[in-house]
Amino acid sequence: MASSSSSGDYISSSSGTAQTADEELRALLEDAAREFPAYVRQALAAEAPVGGGLSPASVSATLPLTFPSTGLGPSIWHDIHLVLRTATNTWSPRFLYKLYASPTPIGVLSEALLGLLNNNAHVFASSPAGAVIERSVGRELCRLAGMPAETSAGLTFPGGSYSNMHALVAARNTRFPECKREGLWGLAKRKVRPVVFTSAHAHYSVEKAAVAAGLGLDGVVVVPADHEGRMDARALRAMVQEHVAQGDAPFFVNATAGTTVLGAFDPLDALAAVCADFNLWLHVDASWGGPLLLFGPSPHVPPGVHSLTINPHKLLGVPLHCSFLLVRDGLGTMRRALGLGASYLYHNVENDGEDTWDFGDATLACGRRPDAIKMWLVWRYHGTQYLRMRVQRARQLARDFAQMVRERGAQASRGVWRLVVEPQGTTVCFWHVPRDLAADGEPEARWGEVARLVCERVNAGGGALIDYATVDRFTRAEDGYEARGLPCFIRIPFNNPEVTRDTQNAVLDAIERAARELAELKLI
């Protein structure tokens, strides 16, 4: 203990060893070079559990949850092995649970590199390489999104929700510059009530951002989707008009490329036309579907898009988090909307008019991990062709899987197999009900219970990790809409390129088996 030692004494950091930091790091990384690949080999094995059988109680009983006075030193590997046993196996091609999936080996290395650097991307001087790489990757993504290379910019945020929140707040403060100083109080005194529009099928982060931003859920106008899950541009126009007529101040539309549940792509051109007519900031939450827009066979983002969120940590194999917010008008817009220019931190040495190399002040936060380095390394290690391959393969996997669902559905003996919608991107949603329970006709409430129980049974068996979800479906009668909550269905997002036709058949078989067993046990 150093409580009374003078600072001239060197105090060894590890538990009793006299290693220098580089020796200590070498020992740990040599162990990692042996242990981590061994874990991956096991995790990829056909019979490897995916993690669905774990419970808070079982994990708590497995992990050592004490905080020893003296450190374990290299015995930490015992702990690490227990973490590996109680973590979800995202390497498995049968991890089909969420919109991210298997990390890439270069992605793992990139995380170690960020740890090694411990650079902080708020100001240039504390992350020079990170700043240059963030600007470079951001601009390349902007270019692929059809934004002007000279003025547009991409910034990383710790996940798509934060990217969307930044878009919403930046849009609010750009449209209502006085809001930065006066807040919504100043607007309210002048009876200006800002409202935002988003699709009924959009991610809930837009609502959370509106709650954070003081607009409240009442400040979010939910626009119905069509039968395929796409925001209805005609409805948007009517609702904007209605709110303008009421005296509200619409300023922001959140469109989605790849909705969370159905994987639907909103009609960006039609939405951009509405936004242009009413001077609305058009943001595209392309957290999931962005790679299809930017790396797909026919990239297209209309020029009316002001900002776009894309998460390379989803479809592009970069580990969590790596999310970019692309901003057509660049960092000057963000800095004016959000920056406070705290003088102790932002010395403005590296800034040049509109431009800045001190990215922190263009955000609502301060310290920032240089996540762009991860994307840059994955991109350069694998090449653009690989990114295109991942996207196209995921798309093809979704098409193939939908066809397999249809084929099973064509065999009456196998009960109901019905797609909720034809997949537009890389997500497939469907119902399965075993033969004896299958009522022909429209899906019924009971189908939802079957979907939920089937997923839980498949997951508990450990053979795959799959999820269920629901959405509203809308019916337009004249100018009105009726929303009907669909029964739960099974949602399978495709991402990991290691998924094969065999994986897909195995998952469908596991679903069919779980449903049959549940029926036999009279549990459904």
Added chain:
Amino acid sequence: MASSSSSGDYISSSSGTAQTADEELRALLEDAAREFPAYVRQALAAEAPVGGGLSPASVSATLPLTFPSTGLGPSIWHDIHLVLRTATNTWSPRFLYKLYASPTPIGVLSEALLGLLNNNAHVFASSPAGAVIERSVGRELCRLAGMPAETSAGLTFPGGSYSNMHALVAARNTRFPECKREGLWGLAKRKVRPVVFTSAHAHYSVEKAAVAAGLGLDGVVVVPADHEGRMDARALRAMVQEHVAQGDAPFFVNATAGTTVLGAFDPLDALAAVCADFNLWLHVDASWGGPLLLFGPSPHVPPGVHSLTINPHKLLGVPLHCSFLLVRDGLGTMRRALGLGASYLYHNVENDGEDTWDFGDATLACGRRPDAIKMWLVWRYHGTQYLRMRVQRARQLARDFAQMVRERGAQASRGVWRLVVEPQGTTVCFWHVPRDLAADGEPEARWGEVARLVCERVNAGGGALIDYATVDRFTRAEDGYEARGLPCFIRIPFNNPEVTRDTQNAVLDAIERAARELAELKLI
């Protein structure tokens, strides 16, 4: 390219090699086990540059900023070496630039582990180990902060700014529950204007959070600090009373333990008394000084504290980011304030009344890196004694350094060496002016220019990375305050336990030399 391939074909992920993922990972980690320690060995060398000589132009000229169609594969190490050359060297004990510093070897490994897991801590099922560890570490930190173990909880956020923002928004929606639905518009209609209080020396993230939350900068009441940089509790009370009398609705006080510039500790007991009297949520931004409160010789957090931000990525050697928000009333409070319970994601399977294992819905975001695992590994690898040692050593280093400044100041031939304040924690702020320029008496505007130019010269020389800053100093006359902007001074935060008396002398010598050279060159 896979554009037309059936998904039954396996497509190798890397550039032309037939490695499996585990082989690819082994090759990369074996390289890392050789290259990363070699980097650390160089970075720790006495003559190693710290990174201050880098510019956007030089870094852009060094790094390959193209996006090749075909990937580089293992040649990526060429890129990685260029990143290491153009990054800031945070391993050096002469990196004294910001409040974070050298990562630990186990910290680097922990980042690689998070990359390997790629688990997402929004719901239990996608990060079982991460959820259990986050709860466990959070509770232990709450216990050390004197919060009740059974009801309090700690949650990680991607940095202290986000932790503070969550505290502010949660406090707003707890005090004004209707705000979640109606936003500030509903409050404004009832003439309720929420305002927050923070010290003039507090971190700007509170202002940013207020801007985000729609309160605006006008909704932030800035409370003067005393001559040592501590928020004046008497002034706070008077200002709260004044705003209540005006009809405003105070709800939140942000106190600081370890201010960003001076490293001052606000008087938490006195502030808690004010908050109790006016029913205000007392948040403590202990991003920097938290370890002194929790791991110092006399830990003390008064029971009136509702929430506290602590960043293990600063003083405790965990790599960026690792920030905990400790909440006395636990996750139920956070979930009620911020959660939307998106049904597709939060199936509530693992939730138990007030409690939840799906942490994402207690936040404003969705996906979350399980950063708590990093803290848990550092803690168990090194032990609590090590964490206490780091804190006490940093404190001792600050005391010693202040004494060295005073000793130089006692030698008239060395010019002015004057502490701005006596260090309360682990930060030392001072002026140095060479003899010929030293005006005796109060610091003058010219001293600030000297501090800035000296820092720039020291940094450009590559021998250390140090920073300058300023704050207002307040003079109380009767009930009024007068703020005087101090001239810039040099701010040295102590953190890295590898700093020795020799490091400290070398830095002071470099400062003295830079000042003398600037004077000789007539640049100051």
